[in-house]
Amino acid sequence: MARRAGSQGEKTEAAIRDAALKLIARCGYEALSMRRLAEEVGLGAAAIYRYFPNKQAILMGLLERHMLDLLTSWEQARLPAARPAPERLECFTRFHIRHHLPRAEGVFLSYMELRSLTPDNFDRIEGLRRSYESDLAAILEAGRREGSLAAPAPRVTARAVIAMLTGLTTWYRKSGPLTPSEVEAIYWRLVAGMVGLAPQERASGPETTSAPA
Amino acid sequence: MARRAGSQGEKTEAAIRDAALKLIARCGYEALSMRRLAEEVGLGAAAIYRYFPNKQAILMGLLERHMLDLLTSWEQARLPAARPAPERLECFTRFHIRHHLPRAEGVFLSYMELRSLTPDNFDRIEGLRRSYESDLAAILEAGRREGSLAAPAPRVTARAVIAMLTGLTTWYRKSGPLTPSEVEAIYWRLVAGMVGLAPQERASGPETTSAPA
Amino acid sequence: MARRAGSQGEKTEAAIRDAALKLIARCGYEALSMRRLAEEVGLGAAAIYRYFPNKQAILMGLLERHMLDLLTSWEQARLPAARPAPERLECFTRFHIRHHLPRAEGVFLSYMELRSLTPDNFDRIEGLRRSYESDLAAILEAGRREGSLAAPAPRVTARAVIAMLTGLTTWYRKSGPLTPSEVEAIYWRLVAGMVGLAPQERASGPETTSAPA
Amino acid sequence: MARRAGSQGEKTEAAIRDAALKLIARCGYEALSMRRLAEEVGLGAAAIYRYFPNKQAILMGLLERHMLDLLTSWEQARLPAARPAPERLECFTRFHIRHHLPRAEGVFLSYMELRSLTPDNFDRIEGLRRSYESDLAAILEAGRREGSLAAPAPRVTARAVIAMLTGLTTWYRKSGPLTPSEVEAIYWRLVAGMVGLAPQERASGPETTSAPA
DNA sequence: GATGAATGAGACTTCATTCAT
DNA sequence: TATGAATGAAGTCTCATTCAT
Structure with a gap:
C-alpha cells in the first residue's frame, strides 16, 4: 500500500x-x-x-457531529424513566452543563449557524435538537404527573431551561473565578427553583456546594 | 422647488x-x-x-438603536430603588418580555451579529448591553441584602435570567397557543422560583394567571 | 434621465x-x-x-440570434411554393451561400458549440435548425412529385446538400481567388447535378458563370 | 516477478x-x-x-491515429492511377463512407477538436488531412483531363464532396431505416451527379441499388 | 434624490499536474 | 503499476463601492 x-x-x-x-x-x-x-x-x-465536497458540507459535518455526540452521550448518562423526576431533572441539568462547558465553540455554532444550513440540512439538525428538547419536556411532564415537580407549561419551561443552561457557554471561561462544579451547583439550584423544588429537596450527591459569588 | x-x-x-x-x-x-x-x-x-456610508454602518445603526431603545424604555419602566427587590425583579421580568416580544428580529440581530461588528462598534454595543445586565444584577444583590431574594451568585443569575427570557423570542409566535400575557406569567413564575420566592409571594397584579399547558 | x-x-x-x-x-x-x-x-x-446573467447565456444568445436571423432572412428570400421546384432549389442554394458566406464565425459556432449548450437550450436551437432543413427537404419532395427533380431519398439529400454548402464557410476566404458569386455558381452546379438536373436546365440569371479553377 | x-x-x-x-x-x-x-x-x-505525458498528448494521439489509420486504409483500397477516373471516384466515395461510418466518434473529433491542438500538432494533422483531400482532387482533375468527369473547380469540388460525405456521420444511426450499403448507394449517386456522370454511367458493382426513401 | 455603468477584490471551486510511496 | 495527497493557476461569478450624469 x-x-x-x-x-x-x-x-x-x-x-x-x-x-x-x-x-x-x-x-x-x-x-x-x-x-x-x-x-x-x-x-x-x-x-x-x-x-x-464543498463548504456547506464542512458546516453540516460539524453540526451533525455535535448533535450526534450530544445525543449519544445523553443516552448513556440519562437515568431510567422509573427514577423520580427530580433526580432525572438534576441528572439532565448536570449532564447538560458538563457536556457543553468544554464544547463552547460547538454550542455556539449550533445556535448561530443553523441559518447557514441548506434547508435539507437544517431540517435534519433541527430534528435532532428537538429530540433532545423533548427528553427534558418528558421529565417535566412526568414530574407534574407524579406531583413532584411544578413546572408551568412543561414545553415552555423545557425551552427556558435549555436556553438558560446553554447561555452559560457564552460567558463562562475556565480561567474565571468559578469552577465547573460550582457552576453546575448554581445552575442546578436555579433550575430546581424554577420547577418548585424546596431548598432541602435540592441537595443531592457530593457535588452540591454552596455557591460563592 | x-x-x-x-x-x-x-x-x-x-x-x-x-x-x-x-x-x-x-x-x-x-x-x-x-x-x-x-x-x-x-x-x-x-x-x-x-x-x-457603508454596509457596516447599517448594521451598527440597527444594533445601536436597538440597545438605546431598550435602555430608554427601561429607564422609564423601572421601579425606584426604594421599592422592595421582588417587586423590582418582577417589573424587570415583565418589562423585558413585553419589550422584546414584539422585537424578535432586533433581539436576534443583537445576539447573532455582534461578531459582524468592527471592534470599535462591538465595544460600544457590548458596553450598552452590560449596563442593562448590571441593572438586573443590582436588583438581585439588593434583594440578597434585604433578605428578600435568594439568588445564588447574582451576576451569574442575572445572566441566566436574561438568557432564559431572551430565548423566548426564538420560538414564541403570536399565532401560537399562548398570549403574551400568559407567557409573561409563566416566565415570571420561573424567575421567581429561581430566586427562592415562595409561590404565594409571586402573585401580583391582574396579569398573573395560572399557566395553561 | x-x-x-x-x-x-x-x-x-x-x-x-x-x-x-x-x-x-x-x-x-x-x-x-x-x-x-x-x-x-x-x-x-x-x-x-x-x-x-452567465456565460451560457452569451453562447445561447449568439446561437439563437444566428438561427433566427437565418430563418427570418429565408422567409423573405424564399420563392412561393407555386414556383417550379428547380427554381426554388436554386433560390435556396444561392440564398444559403449568400447568407452564410459573410457569417462564417456564426456558422462555425452553430455547428461546433451545440454540445456546449444546456439541454434546454440545445433543444430550442435544434428545433430551429430542423425547421430550416425541412424547408429544403420539402422542395426536393415537391420536385420529385412534379418529376422535375430526382433527388434520391429527399431527407438524406437535404442533409447532404446542407452539409456541403455549409462546409464552404470552413475554407472560403474573401481574399482567395474566388468571388462569392463564382462560388455560388460552382455550388449551384454541384447541387443541380446531385438532383439530376441536366446542364442546360441549370442556367439561370446573370449570376451563372463558368467557373474558373 | x-x-x-x-x-x-x-x-x-x-x-x-x-x-x-x-x-x-x-x-x-x-x-x-x-x-x-x-x-x-x-x-x-x-x-x-x-x-x-499530458492531456494534449492524448488528443494528439487520437487524431494522429485517426488520420494515419485513414491514410493507410486508403492506400490499400485505392485504385491505381491507370484506371478510369469515374471508377476511381466511385472507389473513393465508397471507401470514405465505409471507413468513416463505423468511426463516427473519431471523425467528429477530427473536425471539432482541431482547434484544441497546439499549433505544432495542428500543422501536422492538417498536413495529413490535406494529403487525403489532394488525392480526391487529383482524381477529379484526371477525370477532367480524360474528359470523363466534369467537376467544376476540382479543388472546390473535392472539399464539397468530402464535407458532404463526412456530414453523414453526424446523423447516421445503425438503428435507423437505412443500411450502410443503401447509404453508400445514395451518396454515390449524389457524387456522380455532382461531377456530371449520366445515370447510366453510374451503375457499377453489385452494391448499387435503387435508393428507398 | 437616484441611477446606470463600471470596477477590483475576492468568493468557491475545478483543473492538470507532480511526487513520495 | 498505481495511488493518495497536495498544489498553483485559473475558472465563473458576486460583492461593496464609486462616480458621472
Missing part, C-alpha cells in the same frame, strides 16, 4: 475540522473563506476539497 | 432600515447583499449610499 | 456579443474565459454580468 | 484511449477532466501520466 492506512489523510481531515470549528465560531460561516481555512491548516485551498 | 424638507428622504432611510432588519434577521449580515437590500426597498444599489 | 437612453449600455452589450463571437469561433466556448472576453472589450470581468 | 511484458500496460493504455475518444466526442476536449477520464477507466488520475 501507498502509506500507512488512514494515517496522513485522516489526520488532515481532523485538522480541517478543528480549524473550521475554531474559525467559524470566531468569525462566522459566511465570513470564513476556504483560503483562510486552508491556510490555518497549512494547506493550499484546493486540498480541502479532497476531504469535503 | 424641492419637497418639504426631510419628507421623502427620511421615509426612504426608514424603509432601508426596516428592510435591513428583516433581511439580516432572515439570512444574516454577511449573506445580505446591498443589491438585495436595495431591491427590497425599490431602489438602485447606489442609492443606499446616500443614507449610509 | 441619466444618459441618452440606450446609448452607452447597448453599445457595450453589442461589443461583448461581437467579441464573444470572434473569440468563441477562434478558440471555443469552453476555452474562452470571461476575463479574456472582458479584456477584449476593454472592461473588467465583472462588467459583463450586467449584460448577461 | 512481473507480468508478461507488454500485457497489462498495453491493455490499460488502450482502455484510456478508448475512453478518451468516447468522452471527448461526447463533451469536448476542454470539458473533459483527467479525473473523469481516469474514473471511466477505473484508475486514479495520476495513473494516466504513466501512459501519456
